[in-house]
Amino acid sequence: MIQGILSIAGKPGLYKLVNSGRGSLIVEQLGTGKRMPVSQRDRVISLADVAMYTEGDDVPLSAVLTSLKEVAGGEAVDAKALDEAGLRDFFAKVLPDFDRERVHLSDIRKLLSWYNLLIAAGVTDFADPEPQEAEESADAAGE
Secondary structure, eight states: OOTTEEEETTSOSOEEEEEEETTEEEEEETTTOOEEEEETTSOEEEGGGOEEOBSSSOEEHHHHHHHHHHHHSSSOOOGGGSOHHHHHHHHHHHSTTBOTTTSOHHHHHHHHHHHHHHHHTTOOOOOOOOHHHHHHHHHHHHO
16 A cells, blocks of 8 residues: 655655654655654655546556556566667556656656565555545544
8 A cells, every 4th residue: 555655855765654743744765764854845745646647537656556566567677777668668558548748758767666666665555445444444543
């Protein structure tokens, strides 16, 4: 599940939200486990809020990562190993109706990088929790 996994502008890698305080977040870098504070000034994006452009409706990143896992099997292809045409061909297997004008090559490279970081950190379930399951968890926590 990618809920609680963050990308921070200007900082490499992905981060797991550990705690939030007044005016800052405490995050842990995936892979290294190094913790650090992140201020309100930093641009923080939750992977659960990211979507990819398609010819129809935008597709949530969780669905794209799940499809990538089915296509790649384990670790994804190294984005640096393929040329532009190779990357676009590979991504067309993952998301056949992606918008070729609005999804840039850098977006595909970042997606593959994020996927590999998540797999290396042991995050292999990308699906968002079902609303009913989330409600049951909230009810159980409140008792």
